[in-house]
Amino acid sequence: MDLKDIESTSQEQGRLHQKLWEMTQTWQPDSVIPSASDLSRARASLPKSLTENGAGFENTTQHILNDLVPAFNRSSISPNYYGFITGGITPAALFADNLVSAYDQNVQVHMTEHSISTDVEHNALGLLADLLRLDRSQWHNGTFTTGATGSNIQGIACGREFVLRAAAKKKGISIDSVGEYGLFELIHAAGLSGVQVLTTLPHSSLTKAAGILGIGRANVKSVCRDDHYLQFDMEKVEAELARSDKASIIAVSCGEVNTGHFATSTLSEMENLRRLCDKYGAWIHVDGAFGIFGRVLEGPEFSTISKGCEGMELADSIAGDGHKLLNVPYDCGFFLCRHAGEANNVFQNANAAYLNGAQSGGPSIPSPLNIGMENSRRFRALPAYASLVAYGRTGYRQMLERQIRLARMLTEWLYDHPKYTALPKLDNKEALLDQTYISVLFSAKDEELNSNLPKRINETSKMFVSGSAWQGRPACRIAISNWRVVEDRDFAVVTAVLDGVAGGRS
Numbered sequence: 123m124d125l126k127d128i129e130s131t132s133q134e135q136g137r138l139h140q141k142l143w144e145m146t147q148t149w150q151p152d153s154v155i156p157s158a159s160d161l162s163r164a165r166a167s168l169p170k171s172l173t174e175n176g177a178g179f180e181n182t183t184q185h186i187l188n189d190l191v192p193a194f195n196r197s198s199i200s201p202n203y204y205g206f207i208t209g210g211i212t213p214a215a216l217f218a219d220n221l222v223s224a225y226d227q228n229v230q231v232h233m234t235e236h237s238i239s240t241d242v243e244h245n246a247l248g249l250l251a252d253l254l255r256l257d258r259s260q261w262h263n264g265t266f267t268t269g270a271t272g273s274n275i276q277g278i279a280c281g282r283e284f285v286l287r288a289a290a291k292k293k294g295i296s297i298d299s300v301g302e303y304g305l306f307e308l309i310h311a312a313g314l315s316g317v318q319v320l321t322t323l324p325h326s327s328l329t330k331a332a333g334i335l336g337i338g339r340a341n342v343k344s345v346c347r348d349d350h351y352l353q354f355d356m357e358k359v360e361a362e363l364a365r366s367d368k369a370s371i372i373a374v375s376c377g378e379v380n381t382g383h384f385a386t387s388t389l390s391e392m393e394n395l396r397r398l399c400d401k402y403g404a405w406i407h408v409d410g411a412f413g414i415f416g417r418v419l420e421g422p423e424f425s426t427i428s429k430g431c432e433g434m435e436l437a438d439s440i441a442g443d444g445h446k447l448l449n450v451p452y453d454c455g456f457f458l459c460r461h462a463g464e465a466n467n468v469f470q471n472a473n474a475a476y477l478n479g480a481q482s483g484g485p486s487i488p489s490p491l492n493i494g495m496e497n498s499r500r501f502r503a504l505p506a507y508a509s510l511v512a513y514g515r516t517g518y519r520q521m522l523e524r525q526i527r528l529a530r531m532l533t534e535w536l537y538d539h540p541k542y543t544a545l546p547k548l549d550n551k552e553a554l555l556d557q558t559y560i561s562v563l564f565s566a567k568d569e570e571l572n573s574n575l576p577k578r579i580n581e582t583s584k585m586f587v588s589g590s591a592w593q594g595r596p597a598c599r600i601a602i603s604n605w606r607v608v609e610d611r612d613f614a615v616v617t618a619v620l621d622g623v624a625g626g627r628s
């Protein structure tokens with residue numbers, strides 16, 4: 123279609139936005155994943171090549187709504203989709219995200235007369251720091267990323283700057299920035315063989331970050347206790363930090379992706395890590411993709427979780443996800459750092475005079491292009507801002523409480539079930555329940571059923587789980603991250619499916 127007709131379609135667009143809104147807010151899907159026939163119909167509808175004249179706006183929207191949308195999964199729309207950790211989308215975030223596309227602000231340079239978007243992004247980071255009980259005087263900085271993977275890359279990159287500078291300084295060497303001189307020159311000058319990341323049960327994206335950043339996936343090392351699946355062995359930590367041939371970054375799994383459990387369980391553990399890292403010039407990065415939100419909780423019911431994310435304010439950097447527990451759409455993650463200037467050493471977009479921001483009064487806000495990976499970037503902060511403004515601390519606390527309560531109800535039910543095993547296997551049910559956050563990891567006792575368990579559950583289309591593995595055996599994970607959780611209703615759905623798949627309790 124001729125692009126000059128676009129003006130006349132903008133009213134049509136308004137109508138469609140309204141329709142989209144109604145579809146996603148009121149539609150209660152009866153299946154969480156598309157049927158095989160909807161998928162094959164959608165595949166058959168995809169064009170074989172680009173047409174010369176285009177199908178036009180009306181035909182295209184009908185094609186997308188009628189052919190493609192039925193073949194989407196209902197990951198954020200259904201409360202019973204428990205795969206990955208997708209989160210939902212709050213109504214405020216959905217509203218804001220539509221505006222982000224409509225107005226298409228490019229949030230890369232802070233120019234005070236040009237747009238409010240960089241101010242909004244900076245403000246949203248402050249609201250997040252408030253939500254996570256991080257002191258603004260130290261933590262009100264950072265950037266919105268595409269997700270926790272992006273944030274982990276930021277954190278390890280900033281850590282790499284810091285630890286190599288510390289190592290070089292010890293030798294009285296003035297080459298001091300990887301961003302400026304490159305990894306090889308710095309490693310060589312400091313007389314090191316490399317950088318290592320010390321952690322326990324890291325998310326795969328942390329290893330990916332090490333690969334991207336020239337640290338190497340093989341240099342992500344476990345410093346886990348031999349008698350525990352997740353906790354730090356402080357003796358191993360110190361022995362590695364004391365090595366003279368490596369500079370080290372510690373990565374804390376603040377919310378491990380399979381179990382949802384926390385790598386540290388007291389403030390004093392974080393204090394110990396901090397003390398050791400200060401002694402040896404190491405950096406602490408927290409991967410708190412979903413776990414860091416545990417800091418909104420209060421009271422004895424959730425005290426084990428609260429303790430698991432105590433002391434994270436002692437870290438140097440924190441990665442978090444927006445599209446998980448913040449319940450804003452993909453793509454959104456955030457990165458916060460106690461050393462506000464460090465990101466500039468890595469990411470500065472040097473020598474582009476036309477991209478210099480114009481500063482005229484107001485707070486000094488760094489241009490995002492100098493502190494993050496991208497230059498041009500989406501206004502992904504607006505949905506986060508909208509949702510934080512709309513629901514506040516109490517809204518987020520109550521949302522998380524509902525999610526945890528459902529996870530604990532299901533964990534207890536599985537623990538007592540003759541045909542299932544709640545994981546990790548603990549002798550003490552209460553201890554497992556206290557540690558249960560938003561993930562329910564489990565397996566079937568019967569080998570045959572266990573090897574097909576995710577498939578059998580997902581075939582019902584009443585709920586969706588991720589297949590995983592735990593200590594060498596296949597396992598299933600129910601990740602509860604949607605604001606739409608209603609504990610009793612969803613408990614009934616899940617237990618009916620799991621009982622059905624196992625052929626009852628006896």
Ligand SMILES: *Cc1c(COP(=O)(O)O)cnc(C)c1O
Nearest residue numbers: 269270271272325327379411443
């Ligand atoms: C999901 C997750 C990530 C990766 O996040 P993306 O948003 O997929 O990039 C990293 N760490 C942990 C602990 C996670 O749960």
